[in-house]
Amino acid sequence: MSEQTPRSAPASTAVVVTGMGATTPLGGDVPSTWEAALAGRSGARPLTMPFVEELGLPVTFGGTLAVPATDVLPKHESKKLDPSAQYALIAGREAWAQAGAPEVEGERLGVVVATGIGGVTTLISAYDVLREKGPRRVLPLTVPMLMPNGAAGALAIEFGAQAGAHSPASACASGAEAIAYGAEMIRTGRADVVIAGGTEAAILALPIAAFASMHALSLRNDTPETASRPYDVTRDGFVLAEGAGVVVLESEAHATARGARVLGTIAGAGITSDAHHIAAPDPAGLGATRAMRAALQQAGAQPSDVVHVNAHATSTPVGDLAEVAALRSALGGALDGVAVSATKSMTGHLLGGAGSLEAIFCLKALEEGLAPPTINVTELDPQVDLDVVLDEPRKISTGSGALALNNSFGFGGHNAALAIAGPTGSAA
Amino acid sequence: MAQSENEILDGIAELVNEETGLPKESVEMDKSFTDDLDIDSLSMTSIVVHAEEKFGVTIPDEDSKNLRTVRDVVAYIQQAQG
Numbered sequence: 327m328s329e330q331t332p333r334s335a336p337a338s339t340a341v342v343v344t345g346m347g348a349t350t351p352l353g354g355d356v357p358s359t360w361e362a363a364l365a366g367r368s369g370a371r372p373l374t375m376p377f378v379e380e381l382g383l384p385v386t387f388g389g390t391l392a393v394p395a396t397d398v399l400p401k402h403e404s405k406k407l408d409p410s411a412q413y414a415l416i417a418g419r420e421a422w423a424q425a426g427a428p429e430v431e432g433e434r435l436g437v438v439v440a441t442g443i444g445g446v447t448t449l450i451s452a453y454d455v456l457r458e459k460g461p462r463r464v465l466p467l468t469v470p471m472l473m474p475n476g477a478a479g480a481l482a483i484e485f486g487a488q489a490g491a492h493s494p495a496s497a498c499a500s501g502a503e504a505i506a507y508g509a510e511m512i513r514t515g516r517a518d519v520v521i522a523g524g525t526e527a528a529i530l531a532l533p534i535a536a537f538a539s540m541h542a543l544s545l546r547n548d549t550p551e552t553a554s555r556p557y558d559v560t561r562d563g564f565v566l567a568e569g570a571g572v573v574v575l576e577s578e579a580h581a582t583a584r585g586a587r588v589l590g591t592i593a594g595a596g597i598t599s600d601a602h603h604i605a606a607p608d609p610a611g612l613g614a615t616r617a618m619r620a621a622l623q624q625a626g627a628q629p630s631d632v633v634h635v636n637a638h639a640t641s642t643p644v645g646d647l648a649e650v651a652a653l654r655s656a657l658g659g660a661l662d663g664v665a666v667s668a669t670k671s672m673t674g675h676l677l678g679g680a681g682s683l684e685a686i687f688c689l690k691a692l693e694e695g696l697a698p699p700t701i702n703v704t705e706l707d708p709q710v711d712l713d714v715v716l717d718e719p720r721k722i723s724t725g726s727g728a729l730a731l732n733n734s735f736g737f738g739g740h741n742a743a744l745a746i747a748g749p750t751g752s753a754a
Numbered sequence: 755m756a757q758s759e760n761e762i763l764d765g766i767a768e769l770v771n772e773e774t775g776l777p778k779e780s781v782e783m784d785k786s787f788t789d790d791l792d793i794d795s796l797s798m799t800s801i802v803v804h805a806e807e808k809f810g811v812t813i814p815d816e817d818s819k820n821l822r823t824v825r826d827v828v829a830y831i832q833q834a835q836g
Contacts, residue, residue, distance in 0.1 A: 402771070
């Protein structure tokens, strides 16, 4: 099938990236996060909130932000936004500044900011207030703070985006799906510039208890920093983390006209659904395979163009293997020698923020010619027939046509794959 | 126990600052919350909810909608604290 794909530029508008922003367990912005990732540092740490002991939670650690949002935002801003929207705003401002605060008509500027869970901090704390103090004490901004589109609305207001503000919810595929949707807004002519990404703030007692009840979380409470170990034979679940990654997407024509520095290209995106099980991945990874093929097809690329994969690889026993199968069927023999990184080994799992953060990692990898490491793998699962980048960053080719693939999958059977080209080469 | 007018004014100024980021000194007795300080109705409701807690009073909706200026609020709280 892919052999029949013409190796030419797609007829549609090229979508470039001109800004990146993030706040993560590894750092308060993209440079510090990337530096920590290349150094192989873990962002997992013991949780200090009182509820951990009070409620006897089975998991007592997580990937909390390296720089608390309340240290960055003034109180009058932070108190009006759920933490998930706060993180998106911090990342969005960094991305917008790096893009040079492009001058664009509001009606040509869009926002797509996704979250997997939405304003759950606000929902839970408002319910606590209701129970403890009664309905009169429930604040009037509770609804706009808890709604899952709150972050998208806040960024639209911040940057004056009037072409549409969207919040695709696809669990842990949300951040990647937001970038795919944003690229589509540009390709279909709805916008010239789109601020796109994902965010999550769900390190709270209820989500921890609920994910633990699914046996989705690692229970390595004694050694948080080694808990996330994708592809290791002893992996026992993911590490719940928080944060946001946001990019500024722009039509190539718009970026060129204003002389913007191009950081990379969203060459293609593929989105599919499994229709298999509400939480478990299709064991053969068929939907994931189709997503990767669709991304490559839109990029006008071949499997052999892929030099790097930032895998979804959350460190769950079942999920990691389903993705390995999908990668093999999507890329075939071309997968051999491709540098595969599982950066959740360091960041933990940002849920709705994961896909967009990992897209940023792909852009940085192509910019610097370095695939970030996968840490904590002491014994590679023999079923993982991938060339995993272990412990140290690895040089990758960044020539013309070189692509990175970014996979994100979510409960509900959502699959999103992004084909990303670096600043010097695009599949087009 | 009733607080002094200045104590209440300071407290209101603090709440307005936390809610909107406006400097505390801009919250003066004769300023209107909506016309002068540009505070929208949702933020105003938040300020009233916080004021009830801070000053230990109850400000029913039918009364709070008539509180136009900072002086109105200060006087209301002082009277309610009795």
